[in-house]
Amino acid sequence: MLHVSQHPLIQSELTRLRCRDCPGPEFRQRVRRIASLMVPDLTRDMPSSPSPCETPLEWTAGVKLDRPIVLAPILRAGIGFLDGFLDLLPDASIAHIGLARNEKTLLPEPYYFKAPPDLDRKEVVVLDPMLATGGSLVEALRTLQNAGATHLRIACLVAAPEGVAAVEDHFPEVPIFTAALDRCLNEKGYILPGLGDAGDRLFGT
Ligand code: PRP
């Protein structure tokens, strides 16, 4: 269920993003661009149905998605990832999931959750640029499932093998789309080679 992007546009954007000298405004812009570039793969297998439409000249066959899309960014860094998805999915509604990773235990501490209604009838895409230990994404998926979500998928920028394994242990049916699969975590739970702290780089903290 792991999809690692091979697209050269995504890979070249990501290369610049990883550089320590990439300044905040450029970092934000490139995260947004990668998010948009990920949308076609992320949505490729979403179910759709025939939907005829009338052109100015005649009726023709068309297509519509079966389920509305909900984008579910994990705060804060997921917010920096959101706009690029919204650029291509402007009709999506948003579920906000507030989680902060405790710097000592590396466990996620929930602080906020607000989601649109009828999640069971929607495609829910959880957004988090960084999949490190996987604690945050596992907690987010649990929260969304408890709120009724059944059609779930994950989009991230950089994933560590440890985090992918944790998500697959708890949610083997949830596909993970990532721009890169990196080598490992360091002793502080940072992804190597990674790109540093995504939230800090996005928001200048
Ligand atoms: C970072 C990142 C992920 C999480 C990943 O967030 O944005 O949400 O860590 O780590 P994990 O896979 O080990 O759980 P952080 O909690 O630092 O908050 P921030 O987005 O507010 O910076």
Ligand code: URA
């Ligand atoms: N969160 C980040 O922002 N970066 C990492 O490398 C790990 C968790």
